[in-house]
Amino acid sequence: MALGPSTSAWRDSQKLSADAKVGPSGNDAFSFWKLQEEWRSRLGAAIDESQATAERYLFELYLSEKQRRPPAALGSYYRFRNFIPRPLRHWLNSAAIRARGHGGFPNWPCESVLLDFWRDWLDRALRSLDVEDGWHIGFWPHNARCCIVLTHDVESPLGVRRMEKMADIEQKYGFLSSWNLPLLEYPIDWSTVERLRARGFEIGAHGLAHDGKLFRSEADFAELGRELQRLAREHSMVGFRSPSTLRRAEWIGTMAFEYDSSFADTDPYEPQPGGTCSIFPFRLGSLIELPYTLPQDHTLMHLIHRDPVPLWHLKAQWIAAAGGMILALTHPDYMGAGEHLARYEEFLKRLRDLPDAWHALPSEVADWWRRRSRMQLCISGGQVVIKGDNTSGAVAARLRNHPLCA
Numbered sequence: 001m002a003l004g005p006s007t008s009a010w011r012d013s014q015k016l017s018a019d020a021k022v023g024p025s026g027n028d029a030f031s032f033w034k035l036q037e038e039w040r041s042r043l044g045a046a047i048d049e050s051q052a053t054a055e056r057y058l059f060e061l062y063l064s065e066k067q068r069r070p071p072a073a074l075g076s077y078y079r080f081r082n083f084i085p086r087p088l089r090h091w092l093n094s095a096a097i098r099a100r101g102h103g104g105f106p107n108w109p110c111e112s113v114l115l116d117f118w119r120d121w122l123d124r125a126l127r128s129l130d131v132e133d134g135w136h137i138g139f140w141p142h143n144a145r146c147c148i149v150l151t152h153d154v155e156s157p158l159g160v161r162r163m164e165k166m167a168d169i170e171q172k173y174g175f176l177s178s179w180n181l182p183l184l185e186y187p188i189d190w191s192t193v194e195r196l197r198a199r200g201f202e203i204g205a206h207g208l209a210h211d212g213k214l215f216r217s218e219a220d221f222a223e224l225g226r227e228l229q230r231l232a233r234e235h236s237m238v239g240f241r242s243p244s245t246l247r248r249a250e251w252i253g254t255m256a257f258e259y260d261s262s263f264a265d266t267d268p269y270e271p272q273p274g275g276t277c278s279i280f281p282f283r284l285g286s287l288i289e290l291p292y293t294l295p296q297d298h299t300l301m302h303l304i305h306r307d308p309v310p311l312w313h314l315k316a317q318w319i320a321a322a323g324g325m326i327l328a329l330t331h332p333d334y335m336g337a338g339e340h341l342a343r344y345e346e347f348l349k350r351l352r353d354l355p356d357a358w359h360a361l362p363s364e365v366a367d368w369w370r371r372r373s374r375m376q377l378c379i380s381g382g383q384v385v386i387k388g389d390n391t392s393g394a395v396a397a398r399l400r401n402h403p404l405c406a
């Protein structure tokens with residue numbers, strides 16, 4: 001029997017949920033907040049229900065099955081892409097976006113529906129437990145209020161040549177970052193890459209090439225995904241971002257990476273528009289998903305012609321106020337020289353001034369989120385105790401001190 005779209009969407013979500021439960025925690029509200037274990041059995045059904053609601057956003061299940069895959073029309077675009085001069089390519093992309101329109105959900109540049117859900121769920125839970133406040137495991141290590149992650153996709157040899165200068169500026173403001181490389185698109189100057197790695201920067205896999213093939217069919221994914229994971233292993237890459245952020249959640253969740261960063265919290269401007277509505281990491285199969293949460297430089301500069309810095313600043317402040325993860329995605333190819341680089345530096349200065357922020361590499365955030373999901377907070381003899389194999393950095397915090405529920 002053929003599965004209709006809704007049945008099959010449900011099947012995919014169940015598969016992802018089942019995978020996400022490989023560890024002790026999924027994407028339910030109890031695991032999001034990491035509440036005290038004594039409450040778990042009393043909240044029973046509300047916890048299960050919260051996972052289904054959250055995953056409707058996290059896995060973009062509010063979109064049709066067709067919308068959760070790369071659009072079929074992209075195939076012909078990619079066949080000619082390399083013959084189209086870059087300015088014309090940008091014009092074509094922005095014309096396509098105008099023609100497509102924006103459905104209005106998720107809102108852009110800020111969508112709060114999932115934050116509202118986490119907060120309302122907690123309010124209801126505390127009321128049903130008849131308590132005013134309680135403890136949870138803080139979202140970030142060492143009591144940080146929010147988290148800042150800088151990532152880059154390097155689209156061409158020009159981008160590779162600009163990496164070190166951009167990295168110098170990041171280090172000047174106390175940041176390290178990750179650089180994602182397409183592994184079979186152009187000859188990569190590995191000496192530059194290894195020098196950056198030696199300085200503490202992270203290197204990730206940006207697929208094999210921007211050709212739209214990886215998620216085109218199950219057969220393509222089986223063949224190209226295998227090659228991609230082999231090359232990534234060879235180069236000690238633990239993170240993945242799909243070229244052009246084309247994606248199929250149920251396939252990405254099976255790959256042998258520690259984290260993925262192919263989803264946005266909201267991005268109506270990508271060839272495959274959508275968004276997880278999440279400014280926090282979450283479980284995607286066996287991976288940790290780190291959605292990028294600032295609009296891409298390329299989108300702002302070339303597609304909608306907006307000055308990136310004020311918009312980034314606004315969004316970064318909004319995320320910091322909610323205690324979330326500011327995850328930037330910029331390209332040295334577009335941002336790494338001249339006036340653009342000066343603007344990027346200006347933004348880094350503003351990011352540096354955000355108080356109590358954890359500056360982290362994506363692999364560190366993924367490791368932290370995985371560890372946090374395995375920890376348990378218990379109250380024993382009036383003492384608050386965090387249990388787990390490795391609880392380093394974990395801090396118990398008062399729920400009402402968190403900006404989401406103050």
Ligand SMILES: [Zn+2]
Binds near residue numbers: 155210244
């Ligand atoms: Zn790219």
